[in-house]
Amino acid sequence: xxxxxxxxxxxxxxWKKLQTKKGRKQQEQYLLDGWHLVNEAVKAKVAIKxxxxxxxxxxxxxxxxxxxAVIEISEEVASHISxxxxxxxxxxxxxxSEREDDLTQLDLSRxxxxxxxxxxxxxxxxxxxxxxxAGFAGVAFGTGxxxxxxxxxxxxxxxxxxxxxxxxxxxxxxxxxxxxANAPVYGSELNPQAxxxxxxxxxxxFGLIMGNEGNGMSRxxxxxxxKNIYIPIKGRAESLxxxxxxxxxxxGLYH
Amino acid sequence: xxxxxxxxxxxxxxWKKLQTKKGRKQQEQYLLDGWHLVNEAVKAKVAIKxxxxxxxxxxxxxxxxxxxAVIEISEEVASHISxxxxxxxxxxxxxxSEREDDLTQLDLSRxxxxxxxxxxxxxxxxxxxxxxxAGFAGVAFGTGxxxxxxxxxxxxxxxxxxxxxxxxxxxxxxxxxxxxANAPVYGSELNPQAxxxxxxxxxxxFGLIMGNEGNGMSRxxxxxxxKNIYIPIKGRAESLxxxxxxxxxxxGLYH
Numbered sequence: 468x469x470x471x472x473x474x475x476x477x478x479x480x481x482w483k484k485l486q487t488k489k490g491r492k493q494q495e496q497y498l499l500d501g502w503h504l505v506n507e508a509v510k511a512k513v514a515i516k517x518x519x520x521x522x523x524x525x526x527x528x529x530x531x532x533x534x535x536a537v538i539e540i541s542e543e544v545a546s547h548i549s550x551x552x553x554x555x556x557x558x559x560x561x562x563x564s565e566r567e568d569d570l571t572q573l574d575l576s577r578x579x580x581x582x583x584x585x586x587x588x589x590x591x592x593x594x595x596x597x598x599x600x601a602g603f604a605g606v607a608f609g610t611g612x613x614x615x616x617x618x619x620x621x622x623x624x625x626x627x628x629x630x631x632x633x634x635x636x637x638x639x640x641x642x643x644x645x646x647x648a649n650a651p652v653y654g655s656e657l658n659p660q661a662x663x664x665x666x667x668x669x670x671x672x673f674g675l676i677m678g679n680e681g682n683g684m685s686r687x688x689x690x691x692x693x694k695n696i697y698i699p700i701k702g703r704a705e706s707l708x709x710x711x712x713x714x715x716x717x718x719g720l721y722h
Numbered sequence: 723x724x725x726x727x728x729x730x731x732x733x734x735x736x737w738k739k740l741q742t743k744k745g746r747k748q749q750e751q752y753l754l755d756g757w758h759l760v761n762e763a764v765k766a767k768v769a770i771k772x773x774x775x776x777x778x779x780x781x782x783x784x785x786x787x788x789x790x791a792v793i794e795i796s797e798e799v800a801s802h803i804s805x806x807x808x809x810x811x812x813x814x815x816x817x818x819s820e821r822e823d824d825l826t827q828l829d830l831s832r833x834x835x836x837x838x839x840x841x842x843x844x845x846x847x848x849x850x851x852x853x854x855x856a857g858f859a860g861v862a863f864g865t866g867x868x869x870x871x872x873x874x875x876x877x878x879x880x881x882x883x884x885x886x887x888x889x890x891x892x893x894x895x896x897x898x899x900x901x902x903a904n905a906p907v908y909g910s911e912l913n914p915q916a917x918x919x920x921x922x923x924x925x926x927x928f929g930l931i932m933g934n935e936g937n938g939m940s941r942x943x944x945x946x947x948x949k950n951i952y953i954p955i956k957g958r959a960e961s962l963x964x965x966x967x968x969x970x971x972x973x974g975l976y977h
Contacts, residue, residue: 702886704854
């Protein structure tokens with residue numbers, strides 16, 4: 468089994484670059500960090516190109532030494548390529564799927580969550596996990612939204628990335644698709660024409676757009692929605708966290 | 723105006739200790755960090771014992787130099803006493819309110835959120851903010867739940883701490899109070915007797931208990947609830963984030 472201990476190793480330098488969107492795009496692969504995500508990928512039958520593991524973790528899974536695509540890495544390498552402060556010491560290198568950019572094979576029989584310029588990785592991951600729990604078909608990451616494979620996004624999706632379809636797209640194209648399939652697209656923005664979410668009788672399939680944490684949805688997309696919906700605020704909070712609002716709307720519209 | 727530049731100053735040492743629960747209890751005061759929270763405290767007419775401000779921030783609010791309870795602090799002191807990486811340079815020292823331990827004057831005409839051993843400060847802050855938006859009367863921090871005035875909890879409450887009642891209590895005492903007022907107490911735990919939240923016709927006032935992120939609610943409290951409710955999971959997510967679940971339940975039960 469190959470062993471890599473040096474931070475100067477060319478592979479290590481390449482893996483480190485997978486923390487950036489540019490690096491992932493250039494190498495056409497990304498990294499999963501930690502047992503939970505690696506196990507979820509195995510469960511979902513996602514092909515693992517290379518498994519990187521420290522000696523300490525390898526002790527717990529001695530069978531892994533038999534596989535050709537396993538590389539033993541030092542704790543130092545693990546710390547270097549991880550985006551976490553205390554990595555577990557196991558990583559999977561996964562080839563980027565072309566399906567993420569393919570809008571011709573979407574399941575439009577169930578709802579979609581559309582993320583318009585959402586910036587916080589924790590919010591994004593939580594929304595994907597909630598969309599999974601709500602039974603949505605998928606989540607569309609609009610241009611400007613933090614990348615699907617950003618390490619913190621990956622981590623906070625907690626395995627839900629393997630349970631529903633995730634795509635990168637200009638949301639205009641996604642709106643075209645939904646509307647062509649007679650699925651209404653709902654914006655989440657408080658304006659005089661907006662309807663209270665509890666008054667909406669949503670069909671089996673629809674699109675729900677969540678906007679940027681500070682600025683909300685873009686004007687361009689807002690102009691294309693079939694309806695805008697809002698959550699009535701009873702107390703004195705100025706707003707809801709975007710992931711909380713998404714959770715209330717997804718479960719409120721689709722049950 | 724008094725100026726404090728040294729980390730060896732006794733006041734600085736005391737302020738630093740306000741980051742810990744022990745320090746807050748001993749000094750019977752806590753710290754608000756940043757303009758947003760300080761302004762929210764002023765808006766809510768919360769008495770500020772001392773305002774600490776850097777020269778840079780003082781320039782933006784020259785009128786403050788007139789007040790006796792303002793101390794100018796160096797950037798180094800600001801960094802030292804702040805729990806954030808890049809503090810804004812303004813802090814308010816607030817005396818702990820006795821109301822936080824007083825269960826004799828609760829508004830029991832509206833719902834309460836009860837936190838049972840919740841550990842993540844961000845989750846707690848978000849739940850308080852959501853309870854505010856949902857029009858709840860207050861949030862009870864049960865024994866074992868992270869402290870109301872823990873710096874990250876304060877920050878993520880985003881001002882909602884001044885909009886509804888927050889109390890520290892053994893949740894058994896809170897349950898006694900609610901049940902004595904004919905307000906049912908709902909547990910959030912999936913068990914064979916649990917009811918789907920959409921099937922619950924909640925009255926104007928009730929208690930909703932959210933449990934620990936990993937282990938859920940304690941057995942002891944579960945035995946005392948009037949009903950247990952759950953959110954049906956349609957997809958393959960193992961669970962919902964506790965703050966998301968709380969948001970769905972608060973808005974689902976009370977509207």
